[in-house]
Amino acid sequence: MGFSDDLARAVQQKRSPLVVGIDPRWDQLPEALREGGDGLAERAAAFREFSLGVIGAVEPHAAAIKPQVAFFEELGPHGMTALGDVIAAARAAGLPVIVDGKRNDIGSTAEAYARGWLGRGSAWGGDALTVSPYLGDDSLDPFVEVATDRGAGLFVLVKTSNPGGALWQDRVADGQTLYQSIGAHVQSLAVASLDECGYGAVGAVVGATYPRQLAELRELMPHVWFLIPGYGSQGGTAADVAAGFAADGLGAVVNSSRGVIFAYQRSEYVDRAASGHWTDCVAAAAADAVADLRRHTPAGRL
Numbered sequence: 001m002g003f004s005d006d007l008a009r010a011v012q013q014k015r016s017p018l019v020v021g022i023d024p025r026w027d028q029l030p031e032a033l034r035e036g037g038d039g040l041a042e043r044a045a046a047f048r049e050f051s052l053g054v055i056g057a058v059e060p061h062a063a064a065i066k067p068q069v070a071f072f073e074e075l076g077p078h079g080m081t082a083l084g085d086v087i088a089a090a091r092a093a094g095l096p097v098i099v100d101g102k103r104n105d106i107g108s109t110a111e112a113y114a115r116g117w118l119g120r121g122s123a124w125g126g127d128a129l130t131v132s133p134y135l136g137d138d139s140l141d142p143f144v145e146v147a148t149d150r151g152a153g154l155f156v157l158v159k160t161s162n163p164g165g166a167l168w169q170d171r172v173a174d175g176q177t178l179y180q181s182i183g184a185h186v187q188s189l190a191v192a193s194l195d196e197c198g199y200g201a202v203g204a205v206v207g208a209t210y211p212r213q214l215a216e217l218r219e220l221m222p223h224v225w226f227l228i229p230g231y232g233s234q235g236g237t238a239a240d241v242a243a244g245f246a247a248d249g250l251g252a253v254v255n256s257s258r259g260v261i262f263a264y265q266r267s268e269y270v271d272r273a274a275s276g277h278w279t280d281c282v283a284a285a286a287a288d289a290v291a292d293l294r295r296h297t298p299a300g301r302l
């Protein structure tokens, strides 16, 4: 039993396909967390406290957590230490951790990324990692090998949520788009790493902002977990992501970062939060996202 089964179990237990993305931004942190000063060490301490507050607030609602490495990396070594604490705290809370690092390189270097990030015994202890496929199949192989050895998972970029992604991902060669070719390869990697739940250790990132392609890829990749970003702040709706799920409500998890973690900046949540504490607003936004996804997608069948 590996990451794929763990994710299925988390989705079923919580009856939730929501992944909460931890993307802390200094200017948007609650005032109280910024009082310690704004040097790199102080910012990193604030990111840590903020992220731990988010984890506590969303734990009942989220199937998994996705820390975005970029925001921690921006703060240098202090930020990376904070990221380590955030990963450990999420694991202690029983939440699978999808590290959003979008790593890759030539195979021999990719192997070091894989060994460092993947699996509970690794230095970083991630349960899964986002990876880029653009260096070719030999660059993905070390990730697949380490992930399957250690019961961890991967999410390969297939059709990203940003408008510029189409420039290369939609290019046609040999009668298919690049994202279709990558999707077919990811499907074959998933079939070779199937867990009991019927999905493989190798998943795909497919943006909520491309609902037509999401439906097309669901058909092409029946054994692949989809990580769907772009819901909420980037304009993707629950109706847009519906086609990413299998009929039984599995097969897809939907990320929301800013829409959940900065909910205390929205008056609708401030008015509703009984204590007025920022974490209550975050918890309410996570619960709302789950209800929205359950109402408009097959996740309601979970």
Ligand SMILES: O=C(O)c1cc(=O)[nH]c(=O)n1[C@@H]1O[C@H](COP(=O)(O)O)[C@@H](O)[C@H]1O
Residues within 6 Å of the ligand: 021, 023, 068, 100, 130, 159, 160, 161, 162, 205, 206, 207, 229, 230, 231, 232, 233, 234, 255, 256, 257, 258, 259
């Ligand atoms: O791999 C990702 O998670 C990802 C892929 C993609 O195509 N688009 C995308 O937005 N993301 C990430 O998902 C998160 C989206 O955050 P929000 O737009 O705030 O919900 C960010 O951490 C992005 O880096």
